[in-house]
Amino acid sequence: MLPFREVRVLDINSEHLGVPIDSLMENAGEAVAETIVEEFGTGKKIAIVCGVGNNAGDGFVAARNLLRYCDVTVLLASPPAEIKTENAKRAYERIKHIAFSSVGANFSNFDIVIDALLGTGNLTEVREPYRTLIERINAANTTIVAVDVPSGLATDVAIKPQMTITFSDVKEGMTAENSGKIIVKDIGIPLDAYHVIGPGEFVYYPKNRPDSHKGENGKVLIVGGGPYTGAPALAGMAALRMGADLVHIATPAASYITISTYSPDLIVHKLSQDVLCPEDVEKIMGIAETVDAVLIGPGLGRDERTQEAVRMIVKQCSKPMVIDADAIVAVAADLSLIVGKECIITPHSREFKILTGEDVSVAMAEEAAAQLGAVMIVKGKEDIVTNGKWTKINRTGNSRMSVGGTGDVLAGEAVAMLSKEISIFNAARIAAFTNGAAGDLAFEAQEYGFIATDVISKIPEVLRKYLRKI
Structure with a gap:
């Protein structure tokens, strides 16, 4: 089952992979029309009731395709000027000659009413004019068919269809009781859109409220340093560039002056x-x-006292954590410390073997994540991001990511995401994509000469590029 927001992830990632939303909308509308004809035959009098988003666009395309077989009317919930997306606007222009206001329409006059009102974007409540429209459609003596999901699903007012034509997969919460007969149609979403991390993951990035105050967008603690001074500083700056408000670094006396300056x-x-x-x-x-989230590991070293202190901190910490670098070695000695914790573990291949005793593979990463109840970002040519049940591959990044410090940058990006109170899996996938994408921008600018601080400097550019599309 697909969560509602994952539908948006798929749309954006499909476009990133070269399949534009217009194509998906065309395929969706055609699939609806074909299914209506297959299930109900031709010559039917059909009303397609449309809102203002991409779900309406699917309805507009369906109307255009059904005109060859049926008597079709498009009924608009709102004036055409309120249609929100360019894709839906383009689809509307091609059927506007059969489009009318839904005000006063008698839905019982139609053989079939197709619901293309709200789609997967509405999660909490149904507002007017949709509430009244849904109630009127449900009260009509007609057959109701929903497009993708019944409008208002999981709220107090929802369409009650006899059939739902959904795309790619059944959506979360859909059952025969609330969706009628469910027919799943493939609309051409590339396979990689499901399995490869892309810019669509940014739908989970929490944008700051206009009235937010210092600290409300993430407070981070990094425990690192001692033998090595650069690692915790790099992680801290990456967390700030990723959007955390405040970054604390707790560091031994030997590295304090360097990091504090x-x-x-x-x-x-x-x-x-x-x-x-x-x-x-x-x-x-x-x-x-x-603070809201803790990163432990960068630059700590493997002194026996340090390893013991790491295990004590992990055991006592109740905040979401990123466990990185030498902290991975410490917890490998007692994996029970991780069980039940909300944490991301970020091993490279050698650390993965210390942690699991096995060489890196997708199957082993999934098994380790499942056993620990954690999320793994296994760093490599292609990063493996898994919670044991769901795995995605990250392909951003390049061979220069081997330069020292890029792993610390990734850890900082991950803890910044955790500090914004999103799930550990979503935090991991956003961090992995951002780190590699920033590395790719650094490579464009400086090729094989870029360093970890150059990656950090490119993080805002990645956020600017992709968040504006959400």
């Missing part, structure tokens, strides 16, 4: 020793209570 945008907390120690855990957990 790296950027005034980072809030840096000095720990007691030159490496992370169990004595610092209480202080770190106090900071963790003030």
Whole structure:
């Protein structure tokens, strides 16, 4: 079953793969028309009731195709000027000669009423004029057919069709009871749109409210540094560029000065020793209570004291976590610490083998994620992103991503997404795509000479490019 928002993901990813929305709309409308004729025959008097979005566009295309076989009228819920999408506007122009206002229409006068009002975009409530229209259609003595999903599905007012013609797959929440006979039609969405991460994943990126205040869009804690100073700083700057409001870094004394002077945008907390120690855990957990998500691992090293402290933090932490780098090695010694935690684990091939004892494969990544109840981003030529039940492959990025620090950037992007309170799987897929896409932009600018900070500088460009399309 497809969640409603995944329909939008598929649409955007299809377009990214070269199949435009117009083509999908044409295929959807043709599929509706063909199914109506197959199921009910020709010569029927049909009303297609349309809203203002792409679902209406499907209805407009269906009307054009049904005109060859039936007496068709298009009834509009709102004036044509309110049609929202360019795709639907273009489809409307080709059938406007049979389009009229739905005000006063007697739906019982039609053999079939086709519902193309709201589609998969309406999730919470049905407003006027749709509420009244739905009630009038349901009360009519006629056959009702819904396009893709019954309008208002999962709300208090929904179309009650005898049949639903849906596309690609059954949508979440659809049953024979609320959707009638369900007929699934293929409309040409590329297979890779389902299995490869693309810009459609950004439908889950939470855009800031106009009246939001400092900290409301994500507060992050990064536990890192000691032997290595660059890793936590890179992760912190990546989290900020990804849209987190505040980034705290808890780092050992040996790396404190370097990281605290790296950027005034980072809030840096000095720990007691030159490496992370169990004595610092209480202080770190106090900071963790003030943030939305925690990243642990960048630059920590594998000192025995550090490894023990990592395990203590992971065990005690109740916030969503990203477990990266040497923290992966620490938890590999006691995987029970991860079970039940809301976390993303970001191993490369060597860390994956330490974690699982196995070489990297999609099947092994899925098995590990399922056993741990975590999301894995297994970094490689093609990143594997899986929660054990659902797997997507990320193909953004290039061979220069081997430069030191790009993994820290990915971890920072992932924790930023977690801090915005989206699911760990959605956070992982957005982070993986963004990291590779920013790396591709860096490669365009500097080819094999780009470095991790260049990737960070390109993150806003990736967000600007793709979020404006959502």
